[in-house]
Amino acid sequence: RKEVEQDPGPFNVPEGATVAFNCTYSNSASQSFFWYRQDCRKEPKLLMSVYSSGNEDGRFTAQLNRASQYISLLIRDSKLSDSATYLCVVNKGAGGSYIPTFGRGTSLIVHP
Amino acid sequence: ETGVTQSPTHLIKTRGQQVTLRCSSQSGHNTVSWYQQALGQGPQFIFQYYREEENGRGNFPPRFSGLQFPNYSSELNVNALELDDSALYLCASSEDPGHEQYFGPGTRLTVT
Numbered sequence: 001r002k003e004v005e006q007d008p009g010p011f012n013v014p015e016g017a018t019v020a021f022n023c024t025y026s027n028s029a030s031q032s033f034f035w036y037r038q039d040c041r042k043e044p045k046l047l048m049s050v051y052s053s054g055n056e057d058g059r060f061t062a063q064l065n066r067a068s069q070y071i072s073l074l075i076r077d078s079k080l081s082d083s084a085t086y087l088c089v090v091n092k093g094a095g096g097s098y099i100p101t102f103g104r105g106t107s108l109i110v111h112p
Numbered sequence: 113e114t115g116v117t118q119s120p121t122h123l124i125k126t127r128g129q130q131v132t133l134r135c136s137s138q139s140g141h142n143t144v145s146w147y148q149q150a151l152g153q154g155p156q157f158i159f160q161y162y163r164e165e166e167n168g169r170g171n172f173p174p175r176f177s178g179l180q181f182p183n184y185s186s187e188l189n190v191n192a193l194e195l196d197d198s199a200l201y202l203c204a205s206s207e208d209p210g211h212e213q214y215f216g217p218g219t220r221l222t223v224t
Binding site for chain 1: 147160202213
């Protein structure tokens with residue numbers, strides 16, 4: 001089983017739709033979690049951190065479920081500009097050393 | 113505030129050669145991580161430097177080496193290049209290990 005798994009998609013949704021992605025992780029000692037978006041042939045850009053209590057940033061909501069070992073990203077009112085690959089990152093740490101593991105990404109295509 | 117920069121942007125090398133890639137971290141950041149990203153995959157963690165010391169390493173052979181300088185900029189060196197080393201190499205800096213990472217634009221390496 002991979003350490004961090006994401007459904008590669010693509011998720012093909014119309015503008016205005018709500019879409020959700022999950023990311024499962026295998027190491028229960030994982031300590032910090034993030035979502036990034038990556039446009040084609042560009043570097044990943046931080047979208048949001050994921051906090052234990054869940055957090056929201058505009059149309060985006062991130063949640064963490066430690067019991068089931070997954071994080072989620074919800075996008076409401078999808079825009080054409082949301083089309084990108086969404087990468088989750090899980091950091092497992094011990095003694096001040098953190099090993100970040102990326103999922104392979106989930107592709108989102110928002111169409112008119 | 114200057115973001116993360118990388119040089120060069122593109123590089124073509126021959127199998128067996130050696131290459132050095134450079135990364136300048138964002139102001140105020142003391143941690144730099146290096147990643148290799150193949151097409152259609154998420155970034156794979158190579159190693160991380162924190163305050164000039166290696167602070168974690170992924171599953172890459174010893175011919176991948178690096179260092180971090182007192183100004184927290186960093187280098188990635190790859191010896192004995194192989195065709196499979198062709199990829200996008202990304203560096204990311206953060207305030208501390210485990211925190212949000214900010215990526216540079218990457219160096220696209222082609223090994224022929």
